[in-house]
Amino acid sequence: MIFIKNTAQTKEILNETEFINKFKSRTINPMEAYGQILLIAMPAFFVLVLFEKFWGIWKGNDTVPLNDMIASLSSGITNVTKDVLGLSIAVISYSWLFEKFSFFQIEATWLVYVIAFFALDFAGYWTHRIAHEYNIFWNNHIVHHSSEEFNLACALRQSISSIVKIFAIFLIPAAILGVPPQVIGIVAPLHLFAQFWYHTRHIGRMGFLEKIIVTPSHHRVHHAINPEYLDKNYGQIFIFWDRWFGTYQEEKDEIPAVYGVTRPVQTWNPIKINFMHLWLLIKDAWRAEKWSDKLKIWFMPLGWRPADVAKKYPVSKIEDVYHFDKYNPSLTKGMLIWSFGQLIALLLLLSYLFGNLADIGAPGIFYYGGFVFLTVYAYTELMDRNPNAWAWEVLKAVYAMYFVLTSGDWFGLNKFLPGSVYIFVGYLVVSALLSIWFSFKKEKLQLAN
Structure with missing residues (x-):
């Protein structure tokens, strides 16, 4: 028999079956668990964003315009709402990979959690890189780069258009090593939240850490549209992936970073931003004369358009990154x-x-x-x-x-x-x-x- 003490300080006796049923009925599903995490994370991120703004004002270098901050936080709201409601489909789940590919059965020790963290970062590097290199995947990532500022708030510009997810495919090495799914489930949100802090212009270079982890300096390069900086520094936590795979670029004092995307989004509306690249691809595929171009456009390098369509339907693009007007409609x-x-x-x-x-x-x-x-x-x-x-x-x-x-x-x-x-x-x-x-x-x- 099991004794449970209730709030009235009386004892209620339940048999084991009744207790288990009660426990099961109170089990929190992943959707609820993520919602509970966000109840803590959201106010924490909001306070940090406000702190950066007031810090910038105090230092005479405000990098967080209020209109940009509102747009960024609004994008974060749409993203977490979509995620909590489970409005996405994983092409392959990690649990399925674990069942099919694991050669070992290992316990969830501290070392396994470390391995899982590195595996997630390796997968994150390649997923991030693919999003920048191919037309079809850029739509899921454009919103993150859409701000023409660089601050903590823009870290929260996350996608609602990534309905189909391929991330787990890059976790095959972790599945082979036998990293349990529950470990990935715990480490994944920690890995995600750890990418927040380096979206700032108020932290300079960080000495020897520049060779190991992604720092604000590295990520300023990644968000820049300067020709020297484009498509560099894809790492999410560790920078050595970029060094090993040839995508590393150091920030240079003589090349001040300019932020945004080369085809400016020209809106504060995150829902529009999330689908504007997809809409352009659909229109270009429809307008292309060659059937091969209608299919090819989806899998070509980012920015590629059929020659006939590009000539007939030009799109606005920043040619000189040092001389263009940032989007800033006049607001009272x-x-x-x-x-x-x-x-x-x-x-x-x-x-x-x-x-x-x-x-x-x-x-x-x-x-x-x-x-x-x-x-x-x-x-x-x-x-x-x-x-x-x-x-x-x-x-x-x-x-x-x-x-x-x-x-x-x-x-x-x-x-x-x-x-x-x-x-x-x-x-x-x-x-x-x-x-x-x-x-x-x-x-x-x-x-x-």
């Missing part, structure tokens, strides 16, 4: 403050979703995810000075009000915090009205000019 202080307020409101609502995934359940979590994406789309369109931004905000409000009116709540939020549903409805109304006001005010300003 009120619009910028309101956009930041939208970001804060969404982070709070997202925290509620991640903390209550099991209670909300399916399909509710997917409806909630739709609201998250609509919100990001609406306020980043306003930041782009899109005259139709108000329509997206109204659509968001109508979408959310449907669930409030049909259920009397917003996915259990009012039970969690009594009275909060009224605050939420008030936010929807104010958000729609302000967006309409900003949109039409903008049109008057344009007419006046």
Whole structure:
């Protein structure tokens, strides 16, 4: 028999079968576990991003413009929402590779965790390199390079378009060595989060560490569009992969890094950025006269376009990286403050979703995810000075009000915090009205000019 002490300090006796059933019912699935991790990670990243901004202001070198920061954090929101909801397909899972290829059965010792970390970094190097070298894979990565700044916030510009994942293929060496899947599952998020810190211009060269790990200096080179720096330093944690495979480039004082992509995205909207390269490939494949070009374009080196299409349909490209205008549509202080307020409101609502995934359940979590994406789309369109931004905000409000009116709540939020549903409805109304006001005010300003 097993004795369990409850909160009222009384003893409840359960037989072993009942206990096991209770334990199983409380087991957290991977989706919930990742949501719980993000409840800690999101505020930590947000605080670090704000710290970098205030540090830059104090030092007289602010590298985090507010509009760029909002766009970057919004991209991170869409990415983690997609991941937590499991909206991706792995071509091959690591568990399957482990079952088919492992020659050994080893225990999860500290050494195994070290091997797993190196295996993940090796796989990360090649996945990253392929994303930069082939047309079809660049769409999954363009959003990370889309910022024309370089700061901690842009580290959070992660993809929502990587629906099909091939990452596990590069983990075959780990599977052969018998690294258990549960070890990979633990090490993978740690490996991912460890790539955050080096997205900054406030840390110079780091001595002997430059020969071992990826440093801010290395990664500034990677994000630069200078001809001398393009397609270099793919490493994620260790830089020796680049040294061994011929893709290493040192940062040079006489060549100041210029950031972004050579075909500027010209938008703050991360959802648009995630699919713009794919849309260009689709249009080019459709317009190409040769059938061979229609197929070849997907697997050619990044930037390749059929000659006939490139001539007839040219695309804007930066020719002189030292002389071009960064994307910066004019925003009033009120619009910028309101956009930041939208970001804060969404982070709070997202925290509620991640903390209550099991209670909300399916399909509710997917409806909630739709609201998250609509919100990001609406306020980043306003930041782009899109005259139709108000329509997206109204659509968001109508979408959310449907669930409030049909259920009397917003996915259990009012039970969690009594009275909060009224605050939420008030936010929807104010958000729609302000967006309409900003949109039409903008049109008057344009007419006046």
